Amino acid sequence: MSDRVEQENWNSLDELEALLVLRCHKLMAQHDLISGLTCYH
Numbered sequence: 001m002s003d004r005v006e007q008e009n010w011n012s013l014d015e016l017e018a019l020l021v022l023r024c025h026k027l028m029a030q031h032d033l034i035s036g037l038t039c040y041h
Contacts, residue, residue, distance in 0.1 A: 005023065010016045027034060035041060 005019060010019075
């Protein structure tokens with residue numbers, strides 16, 4: 001499985017969901033960066 005969300009030929013919706021969950025976890029681990037970019041706690 002590629003780690004690019006832009007890919008349009010996922011094997012299943014479960015595969016797409018797993019990728020999106022992984023991306024969300026990566027973003028949540030960058031709290032200070034996201035907070036600084038958005039000016040939102």
